[in-house]
Amino acid sequence: MMPTLLVLSLATSVGTAPADSLDACGLYTREEVATLAGEAAKKPRAFTINPATHSSCTTATSSGKLTVKVYIEGYPDKEALQMSLKALKGVVTNETSKALKPVTGLGSEAYWGQVGPTNGQFHVVVGTTMVSIQTWGSGPGAGTIEKTRPIADLVVKRYKERYGK
DSSP states (O other), X not given: OHHHHHHHHHHHHOOOOOTTOOOGGGGSOHHHHHHHHTSOBOOOEEEOSOTTTEEEEEEEBTTSSOEEEEEEEEOSSHHHHHHHHHHXXXXXXXXXXXOOEXXXXXXXXEEEEEEETTEXXXXXXXXXXXXEEEEEOXXXXXXXXXXXXXXXXXXXXXXXXXXXX
């Protein structure tokens, strides 16, 4: 009886991530950031509040030429996501005096926002999830749509493959 309890206890105490947990760091590699920037990248830093609905990951290069941040937020339904997107559009317009620019080829809806000369961000709708890909830094093109699009393409493709949306 004792060995059976021990085995059962060990089997039930091992934690595993839920199948629906989000992992932003699993959607791109530090090597891809290094290639994009032309210099070594630091270890990615993950931040998650609730793995079922939120995950973010930030990877910077060694000198700060480029930082990539991927932020994923799941919503309970399309209506909630659209309300959030509408609010986001209002904030961006108020803060930068520029509206988010629609972009094709990423998700069911995608927008580009130029936050500043060296800081920009894609907001991509995939199902009931918002996938945001932001770059910034001191290197040439950091934070531009041209520098951000290659990593955004990878992240969205992998998100769809991993989460089937």
